Amino acid sequence: MAKVDAIIGWRNLEIGCAITEPGSSRKLRTGDWRSQRPVTDRKKCIKCGMCWIFCPDIVYSPLRSGFYKWDGEYCKGCGICAHECPKDAITMVTEGD
Amino acid sequence: MPKRVGIEVSLAASEAACAADTDVVAAYPITPQTHIVEHLSELVADGKLDAEFVPVESEHSAMSVCVGSSAAGARTFTATSSQGLALMHEILFIAPALRTPIVMVVANRALSGPISIWNDHSDIMAERDVGWIQTFAENGQEVFDLIIHAFRVAEDPEVLLPIMVNLDGFTLSHVIEPIEMLSASEVKRYLKPYKPQMVLDPKKPVTMGPVGMPEVYTEAKRQIEALLQGSKKVVVKAWKEFAKHYGRTYKPIETYRMKGAEVVLLTMGSVSETAMTAVDRMWDKGMRVGLLRFRLWRPFPLQEFRRAMRGVKVLAVMDRAISYGGLGGPVFTEVRSALYGTFEQPQVFGFVAGLGGRDITVDMFEEMVKKAIRYAKRGKGPTYEMIGVRER
Ligand code: SF4
Ligand code: SF4
Numbered sequence: 308m309a310k311v312d313a314i315i316g317w318r319n320l321e322i323g324c325a326i327t328e329p330g331s332s333r334k335l336r337t338g339d340w341r342s343q344r345p346v347t348d349r350k351k352c353i354k355c356g357m358c359w360i361f362c363p364d365i366v367y368s369p370l371r372s373g374f375y376k377w378d379g380e381y382c383k384g385c386g387i388c389a390h391e392c393p394k395d396a397i398t399m400v401t402e403g404d
Numbered sequence: 405m406p407k408r409v410g411i412e413v414s415l416a417a418s419e420a421a422c423a424a425d426t427d428v429v430a431a432y433p434i435t436p437q438t439h440i441v442e443h444l445s446e447l448v449a450d451g452k453l454d455a456e457f458v459p460v461e462s463e464h465s466a467m468s469v470c471v472g473s474s475a476a477g478a479r480t481f482t483a484t485s486s487q488g489l490a491l492m493h494e495i496l497f498i499a500p501a502l503r504t505p506i507v508m509v510v511a512n513r514a515l516s517g518p519i520s521i522w523n524d525h526s527d528i529m530a531e532r533d534v535g536w537i538q539t540f541a542e543n544g545q546e547v548f549d550l551i552i553h554a555f556r557v558a559e560d561p562e563v564l565l566p567i568m569v570n571l572d573g574f575t576l577s578h579v580i581e582p583i584e585m586l587s588a589s590e591v592k593r594y595l596k597p598y599k600p601q602m603v604l605d606p607k608k609p610v611t612m613g614p615v616g617m618p619e620v621y622t623e624a625k626r627q628i629e630a631l632l633q634g635s636k637k638v639v640v641k642a643w644k645e646f647a648k649h650y651g652r653t654y655k656p657i658e659t660y661r662m663k664g665a666e667v668v669l670l671t672m673g674s675v676s677e678t679a680m681t682a683v684d685r686m687w688d689k690g691m692r693v694g695l696l697r698f699r700l701w702r703p704f705p706l707q708e709f710r711r712a713m714r715g716v717k718v719l720a721v722m723d724r725a726i727s728y729g730g731l732g733g734p735v736f737t738e739v740r741s742a743l744y745g746t747f748e749q750p751q752v753f754g755f756v757a758g759l760g761g762r763d764i765t766v767d768m769f770e771e772m773v774k775k776a777i778r779y780a781k782r783g784k785g786p787t788y789e790m791i792g793v794r795e796r
Contacts, residue, residue: 312618312619313619313620313622313623314619314620315620315623316623317622317623317624317626317627317630318627320620320623320624320627321602322503322564322601322602323475323501323502323503323504323602323612323613324501324613324614324616324620324624325502325602325610325611325612325614326610326611326614327610329609
């Protein structure tokens with residue numbers, strides 16, 4: 308049999324494919340197909356939080372130090388944070404390099 | 405025994421939705437469906453039907469409201485026709501995917517262009533593949549009965565799919581017929597209150613209609629296909645129950661004078677009554693012609709159809725829609741494919757007739773049958789042809 312990348316058998320789907328459990332989007336690892344990743348140069352960073360606010364996948368979270376932590380599980384590599392950073396502290400680097 | 409009353413078929417359709425104690429009606433008026441919706445709004449305004457009537461600004465919205473109200477657990481009814489049905493197209497696919505058991509009457513009418521308000525089946529045939537159960541009524545009584553039946557089937561927990569009940573615009577919707585109207589209390593014995601299985605409710609929130617990634621989309625489609633195919637036994641069972649309650653028997657396929665018939669004529673909808681007259685006349689002339697009509701069109705009643713066709717040598721299929729650039733009308737191509745590979749595969753010939761309100765006469769049926777016989781003898785004929793078309 309050919310390999311099937313389905314996550315669930317059709318007989319087990321909820322009625323109307325409804326999602327009955329809250330917060331399930333956490334399970335969707337949006338970071339698994341990224342081709343580029345943002346790398347922050349903390350020497351340039353002024354802790355303004357623009358990257359945190361603009362990231363569409365809420366990948367950054369504030370640290371006690373004032374810097375922002377990046378979560379690779381969910382970063383899809385769109386580059387918005389790098390574009391918005393007022394200090395050009397974020398550089399996009401190709402994954403695998 | 406309920407009494408028979410003379411009533412316009414459109415109004416009987418509204419009365420059926422009313423007797424079924426519909427909770428929500430969202431509809432936009434369009435010829436020739438208008439009287440159905442108009443009468444329902446009267447029934448609601450007069451307090452005869454305790455329902456929410458949502459006067460929307462388009463059919464796209466009508467179907468969207470229906471999906472929403474059905475998802476919230478309300479018994480939902482609507483009706484449309486032609487361009488209106490086409491405007492619903494996008495949402496039609498979503499109703500079965502969300503398992504919303506909406507009942508919709510389609511007063512069949514030609515699609516533009518040219519603009520036509522008259523009857524044919526081009527509107528419904530363009531919506532064959534949307535995942536709805538589809539039935540076709542032949543007369544006013546059947547319209548009433550099929551609507552009641554539709555609610556019972558759609559809301560069955562094994563089904564939970566929407567249903568379209570088709571009736572021919574004007575030629576059926578606007579005629580006055582003697583109809584046995586069932587009262588709400590009589591209907592209640594057959595149609596239990598709707599018990600939704602998945603409900604939009606703030607007390608227990610769920611997400612309906614999320615994105616289907618490639619890892620799940622195929623399975624979602626497979627499930628609807630399995631449900632639609634599986635709905636046939638519920639459809640049939642609900643008709644048997646209907647017969648027990650009200651004494652009228654319905655089957656997926658109706659046949660007339662098929663015994664000993666060499667040629668069979670296949671039709672759908674109200675024109676079948678004219679076809680019966682044609683069949684009688686041909687028998688009187690010594691031609692052995694039977695008639696077959698689909699009452700259930702989706703899911704396609706394959707076994708029943710093949711069984712009915714056993715021993716038939718020639719089949720003449722009449723389509724009331726054209727499939728531009730295709731191999732014949734939609735009914736013809738499907739029926740021929742249903743017979744392909746069967747043991748006694750008959751010769752099948754397609755005829756397109758009665759487009760945009762063009763009358764279909766007894767003579768036309770005779771012409772189709774005669775042509776089918778001639779082509780069968782010769783062993784070949786045109787892929788399909790149009791009947792009653794003026795060349796010059
Ligand atoms: S690249 Fe896009 S997804 Fe990744 S952290 Fe930056 S803004 Fe967020
Ligand atoms: S946007 Fe740039 S400067 Fe501002 S917090 Fe993020 S990395 Fe630092």
